[in-house]
Amino acid sequence: MSLTGLFLCTFLVVHLIGNLQLFKNDEGYAFNNYAHFMTHFTPIKVVSYLLYASIILHAVYALILTLKNKAARPIGYHQSAGNANSKWNSRNMGILGTIILVFLATHMQNFWYQYKFGTTPYIEYHTDLETGNRQTISSDDLPANYDGYKSFVKNGVETVKTKDLYKQVAFTFQNPFIVLLYVVAMGALAFHLIHGFQSAFQTLGFDHRRYIGLVKTIGIWVFGVIIPIAFAIMPLYFFFKG
Structure with a gap:
């Protein structure tokens, strides 16, 4: 224990x-x-x-x-005062x-x-690596072609697709x-x-x-x-x- x-x-x-x-x-x-x-x-x-x-x-x-x-x-004991020698949580x-x-x-x-x-739910993050601005695409359901977590950079934009x-x-x-x-x-x-x-x-x-x-x-x-x-x-x- x-x-x-x-x-x-x-x-x-x-x-x-x-x-x-x-x-x-x-x-x-x-x-x-x-x-x-x-x-x-x-x-x-x-x-x-x-x-x-x-x-x-x-x-x-x-x-x-x-x-x-x-x-x-x-x-059991006929009489026991547990609080006399031990704390409540113990x-x-x-x-x-x-x-x-x-x-x-x-x-x-x-x-x-x-x-x-x-x-x-499902979300996509698109982050402009130069400016730090981030846009999101969110959905309550996974898309039909969802094949797991994806993270990649293309044309200076980081894309993260995930649950x-x-x-x-x-x-x-x-x-x-x-x-x-x-x-x-x-x-x-x-x-x-x-x-x-x-x-x-x-x-x-x-x-x-x-x-x-x-x-x-x-x-x-x-x-x-x-x-x-x-x-x-x-x-x-x-x-x-x-």
Whole structure:
């Protein structure tokens, strides 16, 4: 659980950096190029399979550990004050993880599945390399002769033809229920990581007093505050942008 959890934390950082392209005022040019790169560059595809396996293993081991804990003490305590020696999020990691799992399934269906197999819109970017001016041709449907991502330069004009995942994101985040799910899930992620990040290092034996303070600081401020807030801002940005 510790190793898969830390790998997933690393992925969150990379995923956030890439998704920040959504805030560029370029009609999705940077984000759509990023989306194509992430889904077609072979080393990234291999890492993606490791990511899917890590999510599954993390969830399975969570269930196994929960069952082992219950089996170790089939009869509960007559009286228990958990808040006396543990924090709320550490006692409810399963609930937080379940919320995150529901979010992941929704997220994959809305974007990964739609991008690979669904009805993601289409866009062409024509950029004059001398002036930097860019024109776009957009369609809600892929053209009949669409044969994948194309990028080429002709007569000083760069042409990029691709699926418009940016438009798919903007459309999806007009649904208030989807936006609410994302915001709640990022709240669950924050509490999950505040405990999980530090706990992973402790499980692996890296809990010396010289650096445990730094681990806790990173766990709280980077993974418990900055990353969840940044991800939560994205659906809110598109929802209120309209």
